[in-house]
Amino acid sequence: MNLLHPGQDGYAEEITGFQTSVPTAPAVVVAAESAEDVAVAVRYAAEHGLPVAVQATGHGLTAGTDGVLISTRRMTGVEIDPGARTARVGAGVRWEAVIEAAGKHGLAPLSGSSPDVGVVGYTLSGGFGLMARRYGRAADHVRALDVVTADGELRRVEPGTDLFWALRGGRDGFGVVTAIEFGLLPVRDLYGGSLTFDSADVPAVLRAWRTWSAAAPDTLTTSVAMIRYPDLPMVPEPVRGRHVAQVRIAFLGENGDDLVAPLRAVAPALADTLRPMPFTESGSIAAEPRQPHGYHGTNATVSQLNDAMLDAIVEHAGPGAAAPPVLIIDRLGGALARTPETPGVGWDSAAEFAVRALSVVGDDGVAAIRRAHAKLFDALAPWATGRLLPFVYGEHAPEEVAESVFPAADLRRLRELKRRYDAGNVFRAG
Numbered sequence: 514m515n516l517l518h519p520g521q522d523g524y525a526e527e528i529t530g531f532q533t534s535v536p537t538a539p540a541v542v543v544a545a546e547s548a549e550d551v552a553v554a555v556r557y558a559a560e561h562g563l564p565v566a567v568q569a570t571g572h573g574l575t576a577g578t579d580g581v582l583i584s585t586r587r588m589t590g591v592e593i594d595p596g597a598r599t600a601r602v603g604a605g606v607r608w609e610a611v612i613e614a615a616g617k618h619g620l621a622p623l624s625g626s627s628p629d630v631g632v633v634g635y636t637l638s639g640g641f642g643l644m645a646r647r648y649g650r651a652a653d654h655v656r657a658l659d660v661v662t663a664d665g666e667l668r669r670v671e672p673g674t675d676l677f678w679a680l681r682g683g684r685d686g687f688g689v690v691t692a693i694e695f696g697l698l699p700v701r702d703l704y705g706g707s708l709t710f711d712s713a714d715v716p717a718v719l720r721a722w723r724t725w726s727a728a729a730p731d732t733l734t735t736s737v738a739m740i741r742y743p744d745l746p747m748v749p750e751p752v753r754g755r756h757v758a759q760v761r762i763a764f765l766g767e768n769g770d771d772l773v774a775p776l777r778a779v780a781p782a783l784a785d786t787l788r789p790m791p792f793t794e795s796g797s798i799a800a801e802p803r804q805p806h807g808y809h810g811t812n813a814t815v816s817q818l819n820d821a822m823l824d825a826i827v828e829h830a831g832p833g834a835a836a837p838p839v840l841i842i843d844r845l846g847g848a849l850a851r852t853p854e855t856p857g858v859g860w861d862s863a864a865e866f867a868v869r870a871l872s873v874v875g876d877d878g879v880a881a882i883r884r885a886h887a888k889l890f891d892a893l894a895p896w897a898t899g900r901l902l903p904f905v906y907g908e909h910a911p912e913e914v915a916e917s918v919f920p921a922a923d924l925r926r927l928r929e930l931k932r933r934y935d936a937g938n939v940f941r942a943g
Contacts, residue, residue, distance in 0.1 A: 530571010534807025646847030681857030704769030
């Protein structure tokens with residue numbers, strides 16, 4: 514275990530995560546290498562009345578702290594049991610390490626669009642991934658967690674306990690997860706990639722995708738995005754400097770080309786990356802950036818996607834918008850609409866779609882982004898049913914987030930458990 518204080522060499526690097534727009538200045542950083550290091554740090558913080566935050570990769574919902582930041586990025590152990598189809602990983606592991614290790618045995622995890630994201634934070638938020646319509650959330654496949662609670666004790670948390678329910682979808686307000694065990698799926702390959710269309714075709718593509726995805730089998734997880742690519746040499750020539758519509762596909766069935774034929778007929782594609790691929794290459798489907806940057810995002814689940822909604826989406830997030838965000842519409846349903854064997858914190862299972870907006874934080878700051886996002890989601894409000902925790906990014910008030918993402922009954926239970934396991938409110942992150 515290494516301790517870092519402001520001004521020391523390595524301090525700035527240790528507190529910097531993928532998300533760079535949320536200021537944080539902890540009094541001390543604990544560079545943990547083991548569960549015992551985490552336990553010592555939590556006991557110290559509790560004894561001195563200091564808040565605790567945790568960071569592995571720093572991708573998700575973030576809250577600054579002036580107390581203790583526990584950095585888990587060195588806790589990178591990965592164990593695969595191919596017979597049991599399970600993985601056990603440390604708190605600092607990124608999905609790419611699990612994908613690679615599991616792939617050697619013809620297995621795959623319920624990872625998301627970016628293999629660079631940390632396993633634990635992603636899963637504690639619920640975990641909406643590339644195979645979600647077939648297998649549900651990553652949180653639904655957790656077998657056990659090792660967690661240090663506010664009393665500094667290391668506990669093994671298994672099904673049938675309150676903490677097992679709360680941690681799977683309720684995030685990290687109950688302790689520091691030091692290791693997690695979860696099931697793997699017998700998936701070696703998939704048909705995946707994207708179709709990218711010019712901005713002039715955005716309205717037609719959105720409507721065609723809506724109709725096409727309505728008949729989608731559960732083996733297909735798909736989204737459609739609107740993106741304005743920068744005019745930079747690192748961006749591929751077909752999309753450089755353009756605003757585009759991009760249909761993303763992860764399909765676990767046969768005859769993928771036949772499945773997507775109606776989409777290919779909508780308009781000429783600027784780029785077509787659809788192909789059979791090993792799951793180890795699944796990060797290429799969305800090809801999300803790996804460079805740290807500042808961003809802010811929110812979302813809404815909706816009961817339908819009618820023409821008025823699509824018109825509003827194009828108005829506020831399309832090529833004519835003053836500062837269009839990255840806008841992603843996910844088709845939900847399938848396994849996401851069914852109750853898992855061991856339910857965790859509630860998910861909006863009745864929603865048909867999720868609409869997400871994400872903007873890079875520039876010179877105008879977060880306030881301008883909030884205003885732009887508010888115009889979009891105010892227009893969608895008549896059809897909104899909720900909000901998804903995995904897609905809330907940046908600096909948000911924890912209570913406001915909790916009240917918008919959790920069902921009322923679940924929120925009451927979470928608050929009761931918070932009082933039981935962390936009455937002193939040691940864990941105040943996100």
